[in-house]
């Protein structure tokens with residue numbers, strides 16, 4: 001009797017722990033490739049949600065993104081792009097101090113493996129979002145670190161949630177070492193010269209209609225780089241052709257060709 005109880009329990013734990021791996025096995029193939037899993041797949045899952053303003057303004061990094069989620073680890077296209085970047089353009093060392101705000105799970109595990117002692121992840125908790133274990137509660141506008149501390153700050157798709165985004169950029173600037181770098185991806189529209197924001201819009205549904213997501217306060221325009229400069233950063237905006245990613249890699253990893261990377265330096 002005891003054994004019967006133990007086996008189903010053990011099996012249950014195994015299935016729970018390995019759910020994504022088992023699910024991913026069913027998708028094994030050669031069409032696509034996830035560098036986090038180091039595995040080929042016959043298909044990727046759809047990501048994002050369909051909100052008309054994102055389509056209308058061609059917002060990069062937002063809206064529905066078909067076939068962009070790895071079926072095994074659930075990495076998204078942006079995480080895979082940064083994986084490529086750190087493997088091919090910027091070498092991380094074990095001594096690097098890295099701050100990862102609102103960490104993407106797959107990228108977070110990757111960065112932690114690169115710098116086990118120097119990696120810190122933090123987030124201001126929002127209900128309804130999933131955060132991996134080990135993430136510290138942290139307010140970007142009041143970071144608990146001395147100035148000139150980090151070699152890297154990764155803070156993707158956060159600034160559009162913060163009313164005083166200029167203060168947040170300045171806070172990131174302060175904790176970076178001189179010569180340190182940050183990656184600060186945001187949803188932005190190449191069709192907008194000026195960032196679209198209106199703080200009188202408070203209702204989540206109205207925010208979704210205006211800015212593409214219920215808790216977004218703006219859609220950045222081409223002036224995003226001006227805001228970064230105002231915080232003190234030097235900016236290197238890297239397009240795909242600057243990066244030199246092979247076409248085959250772009251297709252296999254289902255990277256978003258419209259995405260460019262904003263690497264900023266103190």
Ligand SMILES: [Zn+2]
Pocket residue numbers: 034035036037038070071072073074075
């Ligand atoms: Zn994967």
